[in-house]
Amino acid sequence: MEGWGIIIIKIVFIWTWTLLIATLMTWIERRGAGLIQDRLGPNRAGPFGIFQPLADGIKLFTKEDIVPEKAHKILFALGPILFALPAFSAYAVVPFGDKIVLGGKEIILQVADVSVGFLYIVAIGSMSVYGIVLGGWGSNNKYSILGGLRSTAQLISYEVPWGLALLAAVLLYGTFSLRDMAFAQQGVFLGFLPNWGIFKQPLGFILFMVAAYAEANRVPFDLPEAESEIVAGYHTEYGSMRLGLYLFGEYVNIYTLSALIVTLYFGAWNLPYVDMSKFLGPVAYGLASFLVFFLKVAFFLWLFVWVRWTVPRFRYDQVMGLGWKSLIPLALINLFITALFVQFTA
Amino acid sequence: MARPVVKKEFSLSDRVYLIEIIKGLGLTWKHFLFNFRACFRPGPHTVPTCWQYPEDLREIAPIFRGAHMLLLDEKGREKCVGCGMCARACPAKCITVKRGKVQEGEEGKYAGKTYCAEFKIDMLRCIFCGFCEEACPKGAIVLGQEYELAEYTPEKCLYDKARLLANYEKAKSEGKLKPARKPVPVEAPPPKAAPKSKPKAAAKKVKEKEGTKQA
Numbered sequence: 060m061e062g063w064g065i066i067i068i069k070i071v072f073i074w075t076w077t078l079l080i081a082t083l084m085t086w087i088e089r090r091g092a093g094l095i096q097d098r099l100g101p102n103r104a105g106p107f108g109i110f111q112p113l114a115d116g117i118k119l120f121t122k123e124d125i126v127p128e129k130a131h132k133i134l135f136a137l138g139p140i141l142f143a144l145p146a147f148s149a150y151a152v153v154p155f156g157d158k159i160v161l162g163g164k165e166i167i168l169q170v171a172d173v174s175v176g177f178l179y180i181v182a183i184g185s186m187s188v189y190g191i192v193l194g195g196w197g198s199n200n201k202y203s204i205l206g207g208l209r210s211t212a213q214l215i216s217y218e219v220p221w222g223l224a225l226l227a228a229v230l231l232y233g234t235f236s237l238r239d240m241a242f243a244q245q246g247v248f249l250g251f252l253p254n255w256g257i258f259k260q261p262l263g264f265i266l267f268m269v270a271a272y273a274e275a276n277r278v279p280f281d282l283p284e285a286e287s288e289i290v291a292g293y294h295t296e297y298g299s300m301r302l303g304l305y306l307f308g309e310y311v312n313i314y315t316l317s318a319l320i321v322t323l324y325f326g327a328w329n330l331p332y333v334d335m336s337k338f339l340g341p342v343a344y345g346l347a348s349f350l351v352f353f354l355k356v357a358f359f360l361w362l363f364v365w366v367r368w369t370v371p372r373f374r375y376d377q378v379m380g381l382g383w384k385s386l387i388p389l390a391l392i393n394l395f396i397t398a399l400f401v402q403f404t405a
Numbered sequence: 406m407a408r409p410v411v412k413k414e415f416s417l418s419d420r421v422y423l424i425e426i427i428k429g430l431g432l433t434w435k436h437f438l439f440n441f442r443a444c445f446r447p448g449p450h451t452v453p454t455c456w457q458y459p460e461d462l463r464e465i466a467p468i469f470r471g472a473h474m475l476l477l478d479e480k481g482r483e484k485c486v487g488c489g490m491c492a493r494a495c496p497a498k499c500i501t502v503k504r505g506k507v508q509e510g511e512e513g514k515y516a517g518k519t520y521c522a523e524f525k526i527d528m529l530r531c532i533f534c535g536f537c538e539e540a541c542p543k544g545a546i547v548l549g550q551e552y553e554l555a556e557y558t559p560e561k562c563l564y565d566k567a568r569l570l571a572n573y574e575k576a577k578s579e580g581k582l583k584p585a586r587k588p589v590p591v592e593a594p595p596p597k598a599a600p601k602s603k604p605k606a607a608a609k610k611v612k613e614k615e616g617t618k619q620a
Contacts, residue, residue: 094440095433097454107444265423365437369429 069170070151077150080360081310082112088364095368122299130296131197138194139297139304145186146308149315152176154238156352157328157336159345168349169238176237177229180319181222184274187312188214191276191283191293194305198296206292209375210283213273216382217280221270223390224263227397228323231259237319241327245334253331256324262393264324266386271316273382276309278367282375317359321352328352465550467584470533472551473526473564474572476544478516483570484545487521491537491546499530500537517543524566528554550581 086101086109093100102108126135153176156168173179188211195207229235232243240256248254257264273280284292294305321327328348335351336344373381418424443452449461456463465471476484487504505522507515514520537546549572556562564572576582 091437094444095437097436097440097452099440099444099452099455099457365430365433366426369433370426 065164065166066170069166069168073150073155073170074147076155077147077311077314078307080314081307082116084310084313084360084364085115085306086111087361088367091361091364092368095365116303119300119303124299124301127199127296129199131199134193134197135296136197136301138190138197138293139301139308140190141193142187142190143304143308143311145183145190146311146315149180149183150311150318152179152237153315153318153322154241154327154352155318156345156349157241158348160341166345167238168345172236172238175235177225177235180237181218181225184221185214185218187308190305190308194297195293198293200296202289202291202295203293205289206283206285206295209289210276210293213276213280213282213378213382216379217270217273217386220266220382220386220390221274223387223394224260224267224270225323227260227263227390227394228256228267230394230397230401231256233401237322241322241329244326245329247332253326253329255326255329255331260324260393260397262389263397264320266390266393267320267323269381269386271320272363272366273378275312275316275363277313277363279370279373280378281372282378285372287372313360313363314356317356317363318352320359321355325355465552467550467581469550469552470535470538470548472528472549472554472572473531473537473569474547474549474576475521475524475566475569476547476573477570480513480516482514482516483520484516484543485521485524485541486515486517486519486543486545487524488519488542490540490542494536494540496534496536497530497532499527501525521566524569526564526569528562528564529559544586547583549576549583551576 089111090100090102090108092098100108101111104110104114126132151170152173154167154169154172158168159166191210192207195203195205195210198204228240232240234240234243244254244256246254248258252258272278276283282292284294289295294302297305328351330351335347339347440452445451450456478484487502489502489504492498492500492502501523502521503523504519507518507520533548535548538548546569551572554562
């Protein structure tokens with residue numbers, strides 16, 4: 060068991076790291092959007108505009124904090140907090156590397172290796188809808204409440220295929236712990252493929268991806284904040300750092316979901332065909348596992364941005380239809396096949 | 406003619422949509438890569454679709470209509486005679502001209518017998534139509550290539566004679582003077598076009614008449 064000091068250091072590290080990535084993502088998204096659309100994007104603050112998030116942060120902090128006169132004051136204040144809090148706490152059970160040995164002590168690169176990490180993720184993931192719907196209700200604005208309601212319906216619908224895809228992965232790996240799932244993906248599969256989840260669960264991966272985009276309220280499922288229909292959705296009335304919390308929470312959610320996809324389907328910190336722990340020292344191996352994991356996550360972070368500027372938004376009934384009529388039956392079939400597979404090979 | 410709408414039957418791969426999304430991702434990636442590479446090219450104006458304004462100025466056509474200037478002739482005399490034609494022609498009524506008579510001993514300064522004692526242009530009202538330039542009988546007022554005309558106070562946007570002459574000096578030193586206008590032919594247009602258009606019009610009239618008769 061690790062001491063309290065190490066745990067606190069790990070918490071602080073992953074907290075600042077996610078915050079850093081979330082702030083950077085705001086810049087990467089705008090720059091990426093610009094380059095994809097034949098524009099330039101923010102390129103003035105610092106080299107290539109990399110300090111743009113800093114300038115945005117200063118602006119958000121120094122802006123006037125406006126609360127609408129007829130808003131429900133408590134719910135209005137509670138909304139962003141309830142949205143950001145689960146987003147930040149969800150990462151606690153997701154690993155960010157294997158382990159690092161410092162001074163004879165083995166430090167696991169994960170805040171808490173709980174045996175029910177999977178359930179914790181599902182529970183915390185569905186918490187974030189409270190922030191959206193309370194913020195939307197508290198704003199006393201028709202667009203806000205519409206955004207909040209849309210978000211609720213969408214999150215509830217997509218939680219089902221999301222959970223079912225996760226369940227198939229749990230069946231496959233035979234564990235609830237995300238760290239053990241990462242260990243289960245070492246080695247090769249069928250003699251030539253890396254032993255990654257995507258090769259064993261291709262359908263599950265696609266379902267999980269689609270549901271993850273819906274969970275994060277990202278394009279093509281950004282119905283709750285559809286600019287062209289309902290102004291800005293649930294954060295129409297929000298400004299200054301309250302809005303900042305909503306935006307930060309969204310990017311932190313994206314980071315957690317990307318890390319989850321990598322952990323479940325892309326072998327976490329394992330490289331294909333190469334076992335890094337064989338020829339790297341304990342400290343170097345820890346850093347290398349962290350780096351490999353982060354590079355994989357970075358690709359999915361970029362994919363979130365990339366898809367956003369490629370795919371147009373779905374109509375609302377299409378979103379619901381896709382969720383209930385396609386994804387849930389497919390997820391059930393996937394679960395059934397996985398169960399058969401596990402039953403007959405075990 | 407409007408074309409009839411043909412509804413396309415979607416194949417299974419179209420309806421699954423994932424393959425289409427991957428195709429779309431390929432397209433956006435192409436754009437991203439092109440612009441990303443363009444960002445690292447040396448020199449100004451690297452990204453072909455964007456002009457980064459303060460560093461990256463556009464080429465301006467010689468006949469561009471920017472800030473005004475009052476011209477001097479080749480002997481260094483003011484061309485303007487203060488007739489006020491420009492003020493008359495101005496649709497925005499932004500030009501004020503006062504005429505003055507050239508005193509003896511001042512002939513080296515002014516080209517005509519009269520001159521403009523006062524010449525003011527309110528740049529806040531000007532619409533840069535160029536009518537003053539066309540109206541001027543002496544070719545004394547010209548719209549130049551200068552277009553960065555923002556000032557901190559509205560008073561500074563009231564250009565006086567000294568400012569307009571300074572504009573001329575600046576344009577001359579930068580070699581941005583407008584090329585001389587081609588002389589406009591004063592005679593009637595050549596008679597070639599006239600007979601061609603007449604029979605057509607006549608034929609049209611005949612047709613119209615026939616049409617009315619039939620109706």
